[in-house]
Amino acid sequence: MRLLIALLLVLGLAGLAFLAGRARGERMAVAAAGGNSRLGTIHSRPVHHGAYVALLALAPALIVLAGWSLIGDRFVEGQLIGTLAPAEQPASRNDRQALMNEVRGLVSGDLPTAFNPLAARLAPAYAAASANADLLAGALAVALLCAGGLWGYSRLRPDFRARNRVERLVRAVLLLTSVVAILTTFGIVLSLIFESIRFFRLVSPVEFLTGLQWSPQTALRADQVGASGAFGAVPLFWGTIFIGAIIAMAVAIPLGLLSAIYLTQYADPRLRRWLKPMLELLAGVPTVVYGFFAALTVAPLVRSLAVALGMTDASSDSALAAGLVMGIMIVPFVSSMADDALTAVPSSMRDGSLAMGATMSETVKKVMVPAALPGIVGGVLLAVSRAIGETMIVVMAAGLAANLTANPFSSVTTVTTQIVALLTGDQEFDSAKTLSAFALGLVLFIMTLILNIYALAVVKRYREAYE
Known part of the structure; x- marks a missing residue:
């Protein structure tokens, strides 16, 4: 929720950056049209100047927020686990995941009470650390947005080729989205292949593709029919x-x-x-x-x-x-x-x-x-x-x-x-x-x-x- 508020704030500030860049482009166009210089000295339209400033402001902020949404929870989890005494450390990865799931459930309110006393003790610290980390990530995103917007605004001139740069940025974004879609497809295929290989190590592919009986459940006793499935x-x-x-x-x-x-x-x-x-x-x-x-x-x-x-x-x-x-x-x-x-x-x-x-x-x-x-x-x-x-x-x-x-x-x-x-x-x-x-x-x-x-x-x- 805190990252959502930061995202809305970033989008609002990016809109203001667009308006500021467009306004400066309009002033340059009016000055060029009313002065001695020819109108052709204005290379780009005001909307391109505004889009250039908005994109420079928005790109680093979105990168920070997207990156933090992916790794932020793991970072907070690592910091929280690191504060525990060696005797309290989870013995395995599954135990650690179960502990943190219970902590998150207590913080979000999905779990009314704690089954693990350690989770009850870690829940307030997790809530505070997560709030502080999200606040720092939001502040960094806003700072980068302001720095990018001011830098882009300072580059606006009558002969500045904002339209070309905006089009290159848009092409880069479109290429990135295409690559993400392709990589997602490859990820789906690879996950299916790897897990299927694990399955075929346990069950013969010939039996799977030609067998006439499907009963995948595991029997309770070894002497039962189809105990191996x-x-x-x-x-x-x-x-x-x-x-x-x-x-x-x-x-x-x-x-x-x-x-x-x-x-x-x-x-x-x-x-x-x-x-x-x-x-x-x-x-x-x-x-x-x-x-x-x-x-x-x-x-x-x-x-x-x-x-x-x-x-x-x-x-x-x-x-x-x-x-x-x-x-x-x-x-x-x-x-x-x-x-x-x-x-x-x-x-x-x-x-x-x-x-x-x-x-x-x-x-x-x-x-x-x-x-x-x-x-x-x-x-x-x-x-x-x-x-x-x-x-x-x-x-x-x-x-x-x-x-x-x-x-x-x-x-x-x-x-x-x-x-x-x-x-x-x-x-x-x-x-x-x-x-x-x-x-x-x-x-x-x-x-x-x-x-x-x-x-x-x-x-x-x-x-x-x-x-």
């Missing part, structure tokens, strides 16, 4: 494909493609302006809402249908219920891509087909859809990658049973659902059960990456250029 992930992969790539797409492709054809070829423009936003609203509905709809409305209907078909052991959780709702959820993805692909087809092709005597349905079937097919296929593949990464609908409507079955009325599970189940609650990241979540995540990442790359390749390879 069963980590065959084929039922999870099949459940993911069955729900996301078969049932969901069987719903999404016809609805999405037909709705796109109607909106682009048949609908009145005024009606299209209303229907298209309403259809795309489905993409903004939270997935947990779809999960409630699947669990409370669709799943009972599916079970009633199964009972009517003579399946007395029909489950309330089924792949069909989850797949139907998931298909409805991704209809906007298919429809939007198909809409864009059909709209990109030149109207001359449609008009030529109609002029040759073809009906509208024949034109759509034999001219428009084949011409837009690469974009439609790319949209379908992207929708599949979106569907196989869905979690909430499967958790609430399909269940957690890892069954290798093609019966849509049976309970199945997916990779994402099992990841949630494995990482829920307090877990130790040194057991095969917990580490298997990272291996599942790595396989899911590779699956979606391949689908996305293939979708982009299809669109790029078969895209037709029309004149």
Whole structure:
């Protein structure tokens, strides 16, 4: 909270620096226009002078605040632990982390009482040290802001190239954000790879990728069946494909493609302006809402249908219920891509087909859809990658049973659902059960990456250029 106040103060002072720099730029412009010197001697506009001063003031202050937010708590923790007597020092890293978590809970008010007397004694000292450290960091940020702003303000002259420098600073910021995004992606991939390697040291990759039984829980006794766990992930992969790539797409492709054809070829423009936003609203509905709809409305209907078909052991959780709702959820993805692909087809092709005597349905079937097919296929593949990464609908409507079955009325599970189940609650990241979540995540990442790359390749390879 204290750092947030410091950040707001820094942003306010940076705004004042911008106004001061812009005001000086305006005065220089007025003086140059009214004096003997030509107006061309003013290189940059007043807004560029203001932006230059604001950026020079803001950059060092933000660096200080960002750095302190990352290392400040560790610094205070180290100072606090250093004040303890050798006999009171935590014996291990886990003990130290547990102690500091309790201290933070007492300071924030999340813990009403202390379980460790040492934590109760350290809490007031931690609160005071943290407040002082945040105050010093905020003061340093404000001092650097003032120094940077004054230095930038002193450099403003009529011939000063503020615009070029501002543009270079903005390019540097954009490059930095791009690098951060790329490094974050690499960090995610590397974390999955390293943890998956730890898992595959405990479980054979062949068993994981080809095994037909998934039972990652640890038995209480060594003589129990599956005491070491069963980590065959084929039922999870099949459940993911069955729900996301078969049932969901069987719903999404016809609805999405037909709705796109109607909106682009048949609908009145005024009606299209209303229907298209309403259809795309489905993409903004939270997935947990779809999960409630699947669990409370669709799943009972599916079970009633199964009972009517003579399946007395029909489950309330089924792949069909989850797949139907998931298909409805991704209809906007298919429809939007198909809409864009059909709209990109030149109207001359449609008009030529109609002029040759073809009906509208024949034109759509034999001219428009084949011409837009690469974009439609790319949209379908992207929708599949979106569907196989869905979690909430499967958790609430399909269940957690890892069954290798093609019966849509049976309970199945997916990779994402099992990841949630494995990482829920307090877990130790040194057991095969917990580490298997990272291996599942790595396989899911590779699956979606391949689908996305293939979708982009299809669109790029078969895209037709029309004149």
